[in-house]
Amino acid sequence: MVRIYTLALWLFAAVASIQAQTLFQVERNGLYGYKNAANDTVIACEYIHACNDSINTLGFVFNSRNGKIICFNNKGERLFHVFNYDNGPDYIQEGLFRIEDENGLIGFADSTGNVAITPQFKFAFPFNDGKAKVTFEGELKDVPGSNGSKHYWDSTNWFYIDRQGFQIKQ
Numbered sequence: 001m002v003r004i005y006t007l008a009l010w011l012f013a014a015v016a017s018i019q020a021q022t023l024f025q026v027e028r029n030g031l032y033g034y035k036n037a038a039n040d041t042v043i044a045c046e047y048i049h050a051c052n053d054s055i056n057t058l059g060f061v062f063n064s065r066n067g068k069i070i071c072f073n074n075k076g077e078r079l080f081h082v083f084n085y086d087n088g089p090d091y092i093q094e095g096l097f098r099i100e101d102e103n104g105l106i107g108f109a110d111s112t113g114n115v116a117i118t119p120q121f122k123f124a125f126p127f128n129d130g131k132a133k134v135t136f137e138g139e140l141k142d143v144p145g146s147n148g149s150k151h152y153w154d155s156t157n158w159f160y161i162d163r164q165g166f167q168i169k170q
Helices: 001-020
Strands: 024-029 029-037 041-050 057-064 069-073 077-081 098-099 105-112 115-123 132-135 139-142 151-154 159-161
Touching: 029 057, 029 151, 077 098, 098 115
Parallel strands: none
Antiparallel strands: 024 029, 029 041, 041 057, 057 069, 069 077, 098 105, 105 115, 132 159, 139 151
């Protein structure tokens, strides 16, 4: 019985240590990636910018081919694209941040990398007071007088969703 308990405890510790892996930023020839504590390359040095010095849970890099932000977990798994806000990855608000699919549609993920709301919206604001303002249509427009440096999303069909993605009444 003691052997089974010891083996189970050892297996639990081994699995926990794999999941708790920290990755460390490295640079090679002006491109960035990540290595683990054993100095093994986990994320290849092929990104023009790495937003994190280390990855404990999630990390973000800029794809040099298309300028999109990619989210990786601490196992080096590519999860999804992240909405670019204020020249970096979207901020977590109320436990969620905006993500994008290959077509630029917006959804939400949580701080551990789980997709909470599948990308489906043309535009979405961050969550505030348990709801997010979203739309399925519209267009990105320049703010007048900003010389193209500031933009806003113009739509006539805004609505609100809850944290599960269901439409709510205002």
